Amino acid sequence: MSLLQNIHSFDVQTFSWCMARKHRVTLTRMGRAVSFSADGPLYAVLAGALWWLGYEELVWVLMFGFLLERSLYLILKRGCKRNRPAQALENFSSFIIPSDQFSFPSGHTSGAFFMACCLSEWFPSFNMILYVWAANVGLSRIFLGVHFPTDTVIGALLGCLCAGLAIGVVL
Numbered sequence: 001m002s003l004l005q006n007i008h009s010f011d012v013q014t015f016s017w018c019m020a021r022k023h024r025v026t027l028t029r030m031g032r033a034v035s036f037s038a039d040g041p042l043y044a045v046l047a048g049a050l051w052w053l054g055y056e057e058l059v060w061v062l063m064f065g066f067l068l069e070r071s072l073y074l075i076l077k078r079g080c081k082r083n084r085p086a087q088a089l090e091n092f093s094s095f096i097i098p099s100d101q102f103s104f105p106s107g108h109t110s111g112a113f114f115m116a117c118c119l120s121e122w123f124p125s126f127n128m129i130l131y132v133w134a135a136n137v138g139l140s141r142i143f144l145g146v147h148f149p150t151d152t153v154i155g156a157l158l159g160c161l162c163a164g165l166a167i168g169v170v171l
Helices: 003-019 024-036 040-052 056-080 107-122 124-143 149-170
Strands: none
Touching (some): 003 149, 024 124, 040 056, 040 107
16 A cells, blocks of 8 residues: 555544544534634734734735745645545535635645744744644644645644744745
């Protein structure tokens, strides 16, 4: 069995375990709100507020980093073309309609971890809250049925990598 087949098998087993949880319905309801908090337009509003509050350097990091993150995200998404759980698994429907066709990597998770990394650099006293929020965004994408676990893990790594690069380049 190839490495990709092993990863997919692990993903399907882990995804199925998540979908079989006793409190999945409650987790899915909460997941909608958490997932919404990581929608792209809210980041633009936050950047505007940060600019207004005098955090211009942070806003430059966010703009450069998001340009980098979205570019890499799109390259991976279009290059890998991994089907979402609803297309890959028989008798499964996701709980929301995803914004695009492919699953890998999770853009919501990538964006959330990017924001958590960047904001933690400027506001370190909030880092625990930020990373818990980002991790919950990733979990919400699984419980909403639109991503496999490795989609969110790689999304988190992508977001953190892009944040580190953006901070390193802009500062």
